[in-house]
Amino acid sequence: MNRAQQEAYRRDYAQAKKEGKPFFPYAIYKDHIVAILVFAGIIGMAIWQRVPVGPPVYTATSTFEPRPEWYFFFLFQMLKIFKNQNALVPVIMATFLVPNILMVLLVGTPFIDRRAERRISKRPFALSVAILVFIGMAWLTYQGETGATPTSGGAVTFTGITPGSSAAAGQTVFDTEGCTSCHMLKGAGGQVGPNLTTVGTKNLGVDWFVRHTKCPSCVTPGSQMPPFAGLTPTQLQDLGTFLNGLGTTYK
Amino acid sequence: MSTTDIGPKGPVGQVGGAVVDHIDHRTGAKTGLTWFLKRNIPGETSWFQTLGFAAMAVFGLQAVTGIVLAMYYKPDPASAYSSIQHITNDVTWGWLVRGMHKWGASAMIILVFLHMARVFIFGSYKYPRELTWVTGALLLVMVMFMGLTGYLLVWDQRAYWATVVAMNITASAPIVGPYIADVLRAGTNFNSETLARFYSIHMLVIPGGIATFIGLHLFLVSKLGIAEPPWSKRATRARRAEEASARAAARERQPQGRREVSVEPAPQSVTAEAGQ
Structure with missing residues (x-):
């Protein structure tokens, strides 16, 4: 907006104000009607949809879902798109670059779009950005809502695991510690973390899995996986044996 | 205009008027409030221009329900979970206050985003209201942080692990990420101090920031005036x-x-x- 357009806007707005109505009561009454409706909606939802108390932290079942509130699903879903699988889509895109670029664009909107035109019908670019952002966020939120249902473990079987062996115990640890809520084994499980069906073919060694489970970000910088330092050395060893054989010994 | 202009005032009216005049003479409160309420706005305002007020009203509701919850909540890993159970099951209308706080958070996020969409579609962020938009965008970020910090306080399985992952994400940001995560977690790992820190941030730090920025936002809105719908x-x-x-x-x-x-x-x- 150049100086003349700014002057013209100020003149036009002063005229609009002169021909206008007082804030009280003409704006205030509308505000209060909407606020009262919103309050009624909140109280109604609080009565209709009681907020439950979830299972406490560190229970024996320890099947956990690392799911945020629904309004973070669009960010959470991005973790599944950028999974550190290759150099083109590093996980830093989802954890740092994309959110921060979006935030800078959001704060900077009035300094990016400096045109005088305010009618949305004459701002096709702004309208397309608004529609794309809305569809993108709605889609990611929907995907985060429906796509993240963790499949309970135990359904997946591997050949080569004898009952009572260390690997069998490792598979039990994998199922009961809720690993499937992020990791996929033979098509069952979450998509937040890497698919582990053939992770053994990487020849990382049992010790690597033990260290990674205790402190993921120490071994793989940038990893979002929570540390499972609470597992016993035997459990870690069993889990490592199980994972290290996936795709090689256990298929 | 007012009926008090007809005939002499009663003693109560006289004392009341004297008190109001005394305060107004020293603070300008009455003059300021009259200016705020009686200032003209454009004649045709849309119903979509009520969303900002609704978001602010919900912030007030969150403050009141939050204060009530804080009377019963214990920010300590050993008793946080049982205090949530106590609020939900034992305290009179505790389930309702907790439900209102939880649903109010969702309502606030929706209202803030709808309000932002309205401002964007109306082109209201353009001259001279650029800084009103900036304060609003920062309010949006603060409201999101409010959701993040409040989520942990219920201290159940899902909230705990979701926040562990969120902190891992923070720590993975380049250069300052690890330091920010250490400050938020009160250490390099999730520990017993983390809950108290999130409680303090959720109860004191961000609400203070939100209140300050609502003040700035309102000051700019009333100084610059409510935007006129471009198709009026x-x-x-x-x-x-x-x-x-x-x-x-x-x-x-x-x-x-x-x-x-x-x-x-x-x-x-x-x-x-x-x-x-």
Whole structure:
């Protein structure tokens, strides 16, 4: 907006104000009607949809879902798109670059779009950005809502695991510690973390899995996986044996 | 206008009036409030322009329900979970207050995003309201952080692990990420101090920031005035008048047009219409 357009806007707005109505009561009454409706909606939802108390932290079942509130699903879903699988889509895109670029664009909107035109019908670019952002966020939120249902473990079987062996115990640890809520084994499980069906073919060694489970970000910088330092050395060893054989010994 | 102008005031009215005058003389409170309430706004405002007020009202509701919850909540890993159970199951209407706080958080996020969409579609962020948008965008970020920090306080399985992952994400940001995560977690790992820190951030730090920025946002809104919907009848009329006078001026610059203007006073009628 150049100086003349700014002057013209100020003149036009002063005229609009002169021909206008007082804030009280003409704006205030509308505000209060909407606020009262919103309050009624909140109280109604609080009565209709009681907020439950979830299972406490560190229970024996320890099947956990690392799911945020629904309004973070669009960010959470991005973790599944950028999974550190290759150099083109590093996980830093989802954890740092994309959110921060979006935030800078959001704060900077009035300094990016400096045109005088305010009618949305004459701002096709702004309208397309608004529609794309809305569809993108709605889609990611929907995907985060429906796509993240963790499949309970135990359904997946591997050949080569004898009952009572260390690997069998490792598979039990994998199922009961809720690993499937992020990791996929033979098509069952979450998509937040890497698919582990053939992770053994990487020849990382049992010790690597033990260290990674205790402190993921120490071994793989940038990893979002929570540390499972609470597992016993035997459990870690069993889990490592199980994972290290996936795709090689256990298929 | 007011009925007190008819006849003498009663003793209560006299004392009340004296107190109001005393305060107004020293603070300008009455003058300021009268200016705030009686200032003119454009004649045609849309129902979509009520969303900001609704978001602010929900912030007030969150503050009140939050204060009530804080009376029963214990920010300590050993008793946080049982205090949530106590609020939900034992405290009179505790389940309702907790439900309102939880649903109020979702409502606030929705209202803030709808309000932002309204401002974007109306082009209200343009001159002279750029800084109003900036304060609003920062409010949006603070509201999101409110959701993040409040989520942990229920201290159940899902909240705990979701926050562990969120902190891992924070720590993975380049350069400052690990330091920010250490400050938020009160250490390099999730520990017993983390809950108290999130409690303090959720209860004191961000609400203070939100209240401050709502103040700034409101100051700018009232100083600069409520934006007029760009398709309002008055704006359309003014725009047509402007275009007509521009056409008339362009016509006058042409040799043939000069004769026409001298015959019929077209530009004058346009100015008269615009001045109505």
